[in-house]
Amino acid sequence: MQQPNNVLQDSAELPFPAIRDIKATSPFRWFASGWRDLLSCPIPSLFYGFCFAAMGLLITFVFEHAYEYTSGLTSGFLLLGPFLAMGxxxxxxxRERGDGCSLTPTLMVWKRNAGNIGVFAVVLGVIFLVWARASLVVFALFYTEEMPNLSGFLDQVLRFENFEFLGVYFAVGLLFATIVFAVSVVSIPLMLDRNQDAITAMLASVGALARNPATMMAWAAGIVIMTIIGFMTFHLGLVVLMPIIxxxxxHAYRDLVEPLPHP
Structure with missing residues (x-):
């Protein structure tokens, strides 16, 4: 496996990231590598897993009686996942560098390229806010009854008369999720590893999706399935599954992006 550069370059001096063609089965190897990283560094990894789980639980409890907000915020939780996973x-x-497992250095890692990571966070935040608003609009226009509460959500929403609502809601959600996935496949790893600027990193991510659509669809499906399992276990599964993701x-970034040539 290619080792990262020891010295970060100025983003203006960096070439545009070269994207590799990879096999459709690569996501299985990435998840296996993620599991090994978790086992090798359990304490710092599980710290972030508990943070994800706590956020999910907080969203659920705070908005227990306003599920239209909970669904939007849960989607936002997923949209902001790449930013929250920086640690x-x-x-x-x-671990690649042989620096050992330590939580403290990962807590402020965003400072390494704060300006560009901030730009990326703003982009994701704007998408999240638009999606949250779109979620409310879809509920208002297509939902046939009063807003559902959390305890009766599935029973109320999965009725035949709400079929049109479900189709529109998931179509809009898929659109926003696809946009976020496209711009975030390798964005933050590039910004952390190479000091890459935000725009170039997002364009490289779109390029990775365009060049390897089958692999990226399999990768996205794996992430979605594991995240759903995490939520279905009352968020407790997120403690382990989010660190693996x-x-x-x-490791997906390492496979997708060609390493920089040695000076």
Whole structure:
């Protein structure tokens, strides 16, 4: 496996990231590598897993009687996942370098390229806010009854008369999720590893999706399935599954992006 550069370059001096063609089965290897990273660095990895689980539980309890907000915020939780997983990327990066497992250096890793990571966070935040608003609009226009509460959500929403609502709601959600996935496949790893600027990193991510559509669809499906399992276990599954996804995302970056040539 290619080792990361020891010295970060100025983003203006960096070539545009070269994207590799990879096999459709690669996501299985990435998840396996993520599991190994979790086992090698359990304490810092599980710290971030508990953070994800706590956020999910907080969203659920705070908005227990306003599920239209909960669904939007849960989607936002997924949209902001690449930003929240920075510490997990750094754990994998440090393990590659042989720097050992330590939580403290990962907590402020965003400072390494704060300006560009901030730009990326703003982009994701704007998409999240638009999606949250779109979620409310879809509920208002297509839902046939009063807003559902959390306890009766599935029973109320999965009725035949709400079929049109479900189709529109998931179509809109899929659109936003696809946009976020396209711009975030390798964005933050590039910004952390190479000091890459935000625009170039997002364009490289779109390029990775365009060049390897089958592999990226399999990768996205794996992430969605594991995340759903995490939520279905009352968020407790997120404690383990989110660190695996975060570590695996770092290994996906390593496979998708050609390393910089040695000076």
């Amino acid at each position: 997990l990327y750094e754990i994998s990066r440090r 975060g570590h695996a995302s770092w």
